[in-house]
Amino acid sequence: MQMNTPPRSTIRLTRRGRGALIATGAVVAATAVAVPLLILKSDGPTRPTSLVIPEGWRSGQIYEAVDKALELPAGTTRKSLAKANLKLPGDAEGNPEGYLFPATYPLEKATPESLLRAMVDTANKKFRGSPITAGAQRNAMTMYQAVTIASIAQSEAATKADMGKVTRVVFNRLERGMPLQMDSTINYAMNRSTLNTTVADTKLDSPYNSYQRMGLPPTPIANPGEDAMRAAVNPTPGDWLYFVTVKPGDTRFTSSYEEHQKNVAEFNRNRRSPSPSPSHR
Numbered sequence: 001m002q003m004n005t006p007p008r009s010t011i012r013l014t015r016r017g018r019g020a021l022i023a024t025g026a027v028v029a030a031t032a033v034a035v036p037l038l039i040l041k042s043d044g045p046t047r048p049t050s051l052v053i054p055e056g057w058r059s060g061q062i063y064e065a066v067d068k069a070l071e072l073p074a075g076t077t078r079k080s081l082a083k084a085n086l087k088l089p090g091d092a093e094g095n096p097e098g099y100l101f102p103a104t105y106p107l108e109k110a111t112p113e114s115l116l117r118a119m120v121d122t123a124n125k126k127f128r129g130s131p132i133t134a135g136a137q138r139n140a141m142t143m144y145q146a147v148t149i150a151s152i153a154q155s156e157a158a159t160k161a162d163m164g165k166v167t168r169v170v171f172n173r174l175e176r177g178m179p180l181q182m183d184s185t186i187n188y189a190m191n192r193s194t195l196n197t198t199v200a201d202t203k204l205d206s207p208y209n210s211y212q213r214m215g216l217p218p219t220p221i222a223n224p225g226e227d228a229m230r231a232a233v234n235p236t237p238g239d240w241l242y243f244v245t246v247k248p249g250d251t252r253f254t255s256s257y258e259e260h261q262k263n264v265a266e267f268n269r270n271r272r273s274p275s276p277s278p279s280h281r
Contacts, residue, residue, distance in 0.1 A: 047071075047107070048069060048107060049106065049107055049108065050104050050105060050106050050107055051065060051066070051069045051104070051105050051107055051115070052103075052104045052105075053065065053100065053101070053102045053103060053104075053105070053119070053223070054102055055102040055154060055223070055224065055225035055227075055228070056102070056154045056155060056222045056223065056224070056225075057100075057102065057222065057223055058097065058188065058191075058221070058222050058223070059095075059096055059097045059100055059223070060078075060191065062077075062100050062119070062223070063075075063077040063078045064077075066112050066115050066116075067112075069107055069110075070107070070110065070111070070112065070115075072112065076112055077112040077115075077116070080111075080112040080113050080116065081094070081096070081116070083113060084112070084113040084116045084117055085113075085117070086099075086116060086117060086120045087117075087120055087121065087124060088120060089142075089143065089144050091142065091144035092144065092219070095219055096116065096119075096120055097151075097219050097220045097221070097222075097223070098123075098144075098147040098148065098150075098151050098219065098220025098222070098223055098224065099119070099120045099123040099124070099147070099220075099223070100116065100119040100120065100123070100223045101119050101120070101122040101123035101126060101223065101225075102223055102224075102225050103119075103122055105118055105119070119223075123223075126226060126229070127143055127146075127147065127229060128143075131230070131233075132146070132229055132230070132233055134233075135230075135232075135233025135234055136233050138233070139171075139233060139235075141233070145216060146229065146232045146233055147220050147224065147229070147232070148216050148217060148219065148220045148221075149167055149170055149216065149232040150167075150220070150224035150228040150229045150231065150232035151220035151221045151222040151223070151224045151228070152166065152167075152170060152180075152182055152184060152185070152217075152221060153166045153167050153170075153224070153228045153231050153232060154222050154223075154224040154225065154228035155182075155184035155187075155188075155221055155222045156182060156184050157228075157231075157251070158245065158248070158249070158251060159251075160227045160231075161236075162251050163227060163228050163231035164231040164234065164235055164236035165235075165236045165238060165240060165243065165251075165253050166231070166243065167231045167232050167235035167236070168235040168236050168237070168238045168240055169240050169241060169242070169243055169253065170216075170235075171235050172238075172239065172240060172241055173241060174215065174216075176241075177214070178241070179210055179211060179212070179213070179214055180210040180215075180216070181202075181210055181211050182210045183195075183197040184221060184222075185208045185209065185210040185217050185221055186201050186202070186204060186206075186208065186209055186210070186211070187221075188208050188217070188221035188222070189204060189206040189207075189208035189209060190204070195245075195271075196271075208221065238253065238255075239255040240253040240254060240255055241254070241255050241257075241260075242254050242255070242256075242257065242259075242260035242263075243260075244260065244263045244264050244267050245267070246263055246266050246267045246270060247267075247270050
């Protein structure tokens with residue numbers, strides 16, 4: 001994120017799209033945003049036998065993947081939510097975002113409802129494990145808040161190690177009453193994935209605009225995996241308030257606004273872009 005004034009509003013970071021390995025016989029589906037590929041595992045030229053949901057997919061991508069895997073009309077899985085009887089926390093208010101756990105799911109005799117239930121049941125099983133539950137309690141968070149933070153870490157961090165640092169930035173900013181200013185939340189609101197966020201984007205009227213709204217977004221912004229969940233309840237110790245991915249594999253965290261601005265300038269040089277609003281937090 002970019003700023004002309006110090007600390008109070010200076011982070012921005014966007015989800016770096018990760019490619020997913022395509023299994024033998026895979027079918028690639030176009031997604032609403034330019035991130036991972038749909039993976040269908042097949043034993044041959046016949047109908048695929050399983051569906052792989054990568055970490056960090058949004059619910060819309062998953063609905064589309066299920067429709068394609070089961071060869072159903074577009075929108076079928078989304079419409080099936082009402083009758084899927086998903087075991088979601090009350091805070092979710094029926095929205096499964098964050099609880100469609102990334103894993104491999106068999107397609108034999110599968111329906112949209114059965115696949116969605118399997119994803120949510122898997123999430124509940126993983127999230128309610130004692131280390132995650134204890135970690136959430138230790139940090140005075142509800143499980144839904146932990147999943148929301150994990151979804152930000154999943155969307156912002158390129159590595160497992162960085163997930164813990166991103167989580168720490170979230171904690172540090174919340175404790176200081178600073179807006180999160182995460183590009184990933186704006187990307188979620190706009191159903192896109194990009195490394196560049198404009199000044200106009202930061203003025204978007206949305207509860208997911210973490211430049212304008214304080215605190216966590218109202219729901220998770222992706223479906224996190226186990227590494228992101230562990231990071232959410234065990235943030236790496238540090239005083240960081242800012243971070244920016246200067247180039248692939250080089251994400252820099254700092255507590256200094258001045259140092260952050262230098263990192264942002266390097267990001268812009270690397271991108272050969274005049275825009276001062278890269279992907280940073």
